[in-house]
Amino acid sequence: MSPYPEVVEKIVQDYLQRVVIQLKRFPKSDQAEVLKELGSHIYESYCAGSDSDAVDRILEVLRKLGEPADVVAEKLHESLLNVGKLKKVPLSVLGGIVVGMFGLPLGFAGVAILLGGLGALLGLVAAFFATATLLLVTGVMGMGLGLLRMFNPDLWDHLVAQGFIQFHGRIGQFFDLLSPAAQGGLLVFLFMAVAAAGLGMLWLSKRLLKGLRFLFDLMLDRAKTLFRRRRRNGFVWGSRRFNEVPPEEQPLSESTSYSPIK
Amino acid sequence: MDYLDGEKERRVTQLRKGILELAIMGTLYHEQHYGYSLVRVLMGDGSLSLREGTVYPILTRLDKDGLVRSEWVESDQGPPRKYYSLTAHGRKLFESLMPEFDQLVALVKQSRNGAKSRQNQHLGERILVTKENKA
Numbered sequence: 224m225s226p227y228p229e230v231v232e233k234i235v236q237d238y239l240q241r242v243v244i245q246l247k248r249f250p251k252s253d254q255a256e257v258l259k260e261l262g263s264h265i266y267e268s269y270c271a272g273s274d275s276d277a278v279d280r281i282l283e284v285l286r287k288l289g290e291p292a293d294v295v296a297e298k299l300h301e302s303l304l305n306v307g308k309l310k311k312v313p314l315s316v317l318g319g320i321v322v323g324m325f326g327l328p329l330g331f332a333g334v335a336i337l338l339g340g341l342g343a344l345l346g347l348v349a350a351f352f353a354t355a356t357l358l359l360v361t362g363v364m365g366m367g368l369g370l371l372r373m374f375n376p377d378l379w380d381h382l383v384a385q386g387f388i389q390f391h392g393r394i395g396q397f398f399d400l401l402s403p404a405a406q407g408g409l410l411v412f413l414f415m416a417v418a419a420a421g422l423g424m425l426w427l428s429k430r431l432l433k434g435l436r437f438l439f440d441l442m443l444d445r446a447k448t449l450f451r452r453r454r455r456n457g458f459v460w461g462s463r464r465f466n467e468v469p470p471e472e473q474p475l476s477e478s479t480s481y482s483p484i485k
Numbered sequence: 486m487d488y489l490d491g492e493k494e495r496r497v498t499q500l501r502k503g504i505l506e507l508a509i510m511g512t513l514y515h516e517q518h519y520g521y522s523l524v525r526v527l528m529g530d531g532s533l534s535l536r537e538g539t540v541y542p543i544l545t546r547l548d549k550d551g552l553v554r555s556e557w558v559e560s561d562q563g564p565p566r567k568y569y570s571l572t573a574h575g576r577k578l579f580e581s582l583m584p585e586f587d588q589l590v591a592l593v594k595q596s597r598n599g600a601k602s603r604q605n606q607h608l609g610e611r612i613l614v615t616k617e618n619k620a
Contacts, residue, residue: 259565
C-alpha cells in the first residue's frame, strides 16, 4: 500500500521511472537496489517536509534530490567503464580452449616456418657468397691459363699432353683453329668476364648485407617492443592484484550506534 | 557580474565535490547513517546548500572501493533504510587523510593571512607617503 496520496505517488513513480531509464544497462537487481534506496530517501524527505500542499512538498523533495542522471552518476560512469569488457564468460572460456587446441600448434608451426625461412635465407646468402668466390677464383685461374698459353706455350702443351688441360667437342675444334696467342687472348678475355662477374657479385653483396641487416634490425626491434609491452602489462596486472583491497563481508556489529535521525 | 557569479558557482561546486567525500567519510567515521540522515548531518543548520542526490554517487564509489559497507535495516516509520558505515580500511584511510586535509587548510589560511599582512603593509606605506607629501 502506497504511503502517498495518489497524485504524489504518480509523481514519485515518474521520477523513479526516469532513474530506471538511466540504469537500463544494469541488471534488474542493481536497478531494484537503487530504486529501493531512492524510494526510502524520498519517503523520509517527504515526511520531514513542512509544506502543507502534498504536491508542492513532493516537488520540493525531488528538486532537492536532483536530476536522476546526477543521482546515479557514479553508476553511469561504471557502466561506461564496463563497455567493451568481456561479459560472456562461458564463451570466453570456450574461446580459450579452442585457441589452446588449435592456436598453439599453429603457433608452433608459425615458429617453424619462421625458423625455416631464416635458415633458407642464410643458405641463400651462403650460396651467393660461394658462387661469387668460385667465379672470382675461376676467373683468376682462367686468366692465368690464358697468359700461360700466350707466354709459355711449351708448358701449356706439356699440361695438355699430361691431361691437366682438356678441351673437348666443338670448343676444342674451335680452339684448334686459333693461333696460340689468340687462344690465350680469348681465354684471358672470357675468364676476365667470369672474374668480373664474381667481383660484381661481391660488390653487390655489400648492399645485400645492408638490406639483410636492416631486415634483421627491424625484426629485432619489433620483438623488443612486443616483449617490453608484455612485460609492462604483466607488471601492471601484478601490482593491481597485489594492491587489491579484499571486500569486507562482515555484518554490521549490533553495538555500533545508528543515526539518531528518525 | 553574471560571469563572475557563474565562475564562483562552478568553483564552489568543484571545491565541495572534492571535500564532500572526506566529509562523508568523517561523518560515517563516528556513526552509521542512511542516505537521508547523512544528508541532514552534512547540511547541518542549512548554511551549506547541497543537492541531496550528490551523496549517492559518492557512497556508491566508496562502496565500490571497499571503504564503506552497507546494510538494509527495517524501519518502524516507513520503508527499510540502507545504513552505511566505514570499513576498517576506510577508517584507516580517513585517519591518514585528515592530517593531509588539515595541512591544506592551514596552507590556504596561511596564504590568505600572508596576503592580508602584505596588503596592510602596502596600505601603511601609502599612508606614510601621503602624510609626507602633505607635510
